[in-house]
Amino acid sequence: MRKVSIFAMAMCMVMSLSACESSEGTEELAIPEVTPEPDNGNSENDNNQNENEMATKMSITVGSHTLTATLENNATAQAFAEKLPITLPMMDLYGREMCYRFPEALPADDARTRGYEVGEIVYYPPMHSFVIMYAQNGERFQMQSIGRVEGNVSVFDGIGDVDVRFEKSE
Numbered sequence: 001m002r003k004v005s006i007f008a009m010a011m012c013m014v015m016s017l018s019a020c021e022s023s024e025g026t027e028e029l030a031i032p033e034v035t036p037e038p039d040n041g042n043s044e045n046d047n048n049q050n051e052n053e054m055a056t057k058m059s060i061t062v063g064s065h066t067l068t069a070t071l072e073n074n075a076t077a078q079a080f081a082e083k084l085p086i087t088l089p090m091m092d093l094y095g096r097e098m099c100y101r102f103p104e105a106l107p108a109d110d111a112r113t114r115g116y117e118v119g120e121i122v123y124y125p126p127m128h129s130f131v132i133m134y135a136q137n138g139e140r141f142q143m144q145s146i147g148r149v150e151g152n153v154s155v156f157d158g159i160g161d162v163d164v165r166f167e168k169s170e
Contacts, residue, residue: 056081058147060132061165065155068169069121071147075107076123080130080146085167088130092160096135100164102128108144115140121147132156132164 056071058081071077088100108125116122116133122143123130132149134156 056147057169058084059165059167059169060149061167062155062159062162067149067151067153067155069147069149071121072145074144074146075109076144077146079106080123081168083166085165087163087165090132090162090164092156092158092162094137095157096133096137096139098132098134098156098159098162098164099124100130102130104128106130111142111144113140113142116143117148119149119153120145121149 055073056077058069058071060067060069071081090098090100093099105125105128106123108123111123111125115138116136118133118136120133121131122133123146124141124143126142130146131143132153134153
């Protein structure tokens with residue numbers, strides 16, 4: 001009986017969470033404002049910490065076009081950065097994404113189902129897919145954010161399957 005009541009309570013919680021989702025999928029989440037902590041006189045330690053947490057910059061070369069991207073500071077992005085430089089045979093999928101499926105899984109500690117932004121670089125854990133999102137169709141799927149392309153990703157629109165070169169840059 002206790003298991004039934006726990007299951008019923010869990011279902012109610014899931015239902016209440018799904019009721020908050022926008023039916024159009026276009027509602028933006030409010031991001032809480034973060035107040036910086038006061039300086040406690042350890043600015044040298046703070047500077048060293050910031051240097052250790054600096055984002056990895058990456059160049060992406062497709063044909064004669066070169067784009068710049070910034071990788072996030074998470075386990076998935078770090079695992080990808082360890083593979084650089086690398087040239088990947090990427091597939092143009094669904095008219096919205098360039099995709100490469102790694103034979104082995106990358107770590108994905110924070111993968112969740114959500115929408116994406118054009119220019120976002122994500123990892124789709126179920127198929128070990130490294131993905132550059134170049135067009136929007138409003139779909140939501142499970143992903144781990146890896147980084148963001150800083151330039152115009154329309155270079156991928158209609159390009160088809162193509163080799164793409166990824167390298168660390170300064």
